[in-house]
Amino acid sequence: MTDTRGWRRWLNPALADMSAYTPAPGAFEVRLDANEAPSLLSKEAHAELALRAARIDWRRYPDAGSPRLREAIAQRCGVTPEEVLLGVGSDELIAMLLRAFGRDGKSGGGVLTLTPTFVMYRMTARIHAHQVMEVPLDASWGMSPDAVSKAVEMFQPSLIFVASPNNPTGTMVAMDHLVRLVESAAESLVIVDEAYVDYASRHQLDLLRTHENVVILRTLSKVGFAALRLGWMLARSEVVREVDKVRLPYNLPVPTQELATLVVTELGDELTRIRDTVVSERERVAARLAGLPGISVTPSEANFLWIKTEASAEEVYEGLKAQSVLVRSFHKHGGRLKHYLRVTIGLTHENERFLSALAEVV
Numbered sequence: 001m002t003d004t005r006g007w008r009r010w011l012n013p014a015l016a017d018m019s020a021y022t023p024a025p026g027a028f029e030v031r032l033d034a035n036e037a038p039s040l041l042s043k044e045a046h047a048e049l050a051l052r053a054a055r056i057d058w059r060r061y062p063d064a065g066s067p068r069l070r071e072a073i074a075q076r077c078g079v080t081p082e083e084v085l086l087g088v089g090s091d092e093l094i095a096m097l098l099r100a101f102g103r104d105g106k107s108g109g110g111v112l113t114l115t116p117t118f119v120m121y122r123m124t125a126r127i128h129a130h131q132v133m134e135v136p137l138d139a140s141w142g143m144s145p146d147a148v149s150k151a152v153e154m155f156q157p158s159l160i161f162v163a164s165p166n167n168p169t170g171t172m173v174a175m176d177h178l179v180r181l182v183e184s185a186a187e188s189l190v191i192v193d194e195a196y197v198d199y200a201s202r203h204q205l206d207l208l209r210t211h212e213n214v215v216i217l218r219t220l221s222k223v224g225f226a227a228l229r230l231g232w233m234l235a236r237s238e239v240v241r242e243v244d245k246v247r248l249p250y251n252l253p254v255p256t257q258e259l260a261t262l263v264v265t266e267l268g269d270e271l272t273r274i275r276d277t278v279v280s281e282r283e284r285v286a287a288r289l290a291g292l293p294g295i296s297v298t299p300s301e302a303n304f305l306w307i308k309t310e311a312s313a314e315e316v317y318e319g320l321k322a323q324s325v326l327v328r329s330f331h332k333h334g335g336r337l338k339h340y341l342r343v344t345i346g347l348t349h350e351n352e353r354f355l356s357a358l359a360e361v362v
């Protein structure tokens, strides 16, 4: 039973069965668990970033609305600055959306997501007292348009989160299914999370022009700059103006604003090289995995692979860990996830360590 004495009686009830977000502790020789990009940044880029950091005036608060970075992101994405909102990672934007939009569970207004997907949609929604409805992905990890339409009709959500490419499956939602969802949920905001879009064969940004209820989320975290914690939201300016009202003052630190502006305006070639290297390693590793007994791989549009193991994922995960290779296992979620691992693409030698450790385990 939950203890509700003293100050505890005032705690947000959603916290009762939650724990703080903690990445797997411990030191591992090969860490392929967090979907970060491998260490591929050039010496010149490192030097340029250090030079820019050395010029920061540490006494000053940041520019409150991050106008220069906003302009740079707008240019990169082909939208206007009024259609851009910046956050401390896309995580902060997810929280801002959940603060800005309604949660009246009786007449609709909850949050709809697919499952399995990025856990922060559900966790952050619950913290903000939203009801959450999850629609399972189909057998090949695609969206079931009929099931989703039915859920939208019954639940009338205020917000619908769709990661495409999806974490952890690496799959994209079929474009016609996405359009159907956006049109059938005309009274909801559909957030298309493109955290992994740099590794995908297409993007979904055009939806912004054709449909007013679409929001796109992007981030620098997956292409080599997780340390900066920069995410951005692209939406019609009317949507941006409303969500901007819940943004905390000075949300983006000066180092993030300065260095991310440099990344976006001058290090585009580095981002392209990182992307190309990861995509070619991804295809190479996937082909090697296909030759291993008891292993199958879902084609990926992201910087990780979604791997099915005939043996229990827990056993394989522990076997890899024993060889100092850390990946992500979903066995604790039960059901069909008991046989799945998510493995981030690393440097060639890290991927080789993973492949040989896996061959030993299976």
Ligand SMILES: Cc1ncc(COP(=O)(O)O)c(C=O)c1O
Pocket (backbone or CB within 6 Å): 035, 088, 089, 090, 091, 092, 118, 163, 166, 167, 193, 195, 218, 219, 220, 221, 226, 229, 230, 231
């Ligand atoms: C689908 C998805 N969206 C958003 C995020 C969070 O990204 P950020 O680092 O920009 O907060 C992640 C991180 O794993 C993710 O997988």
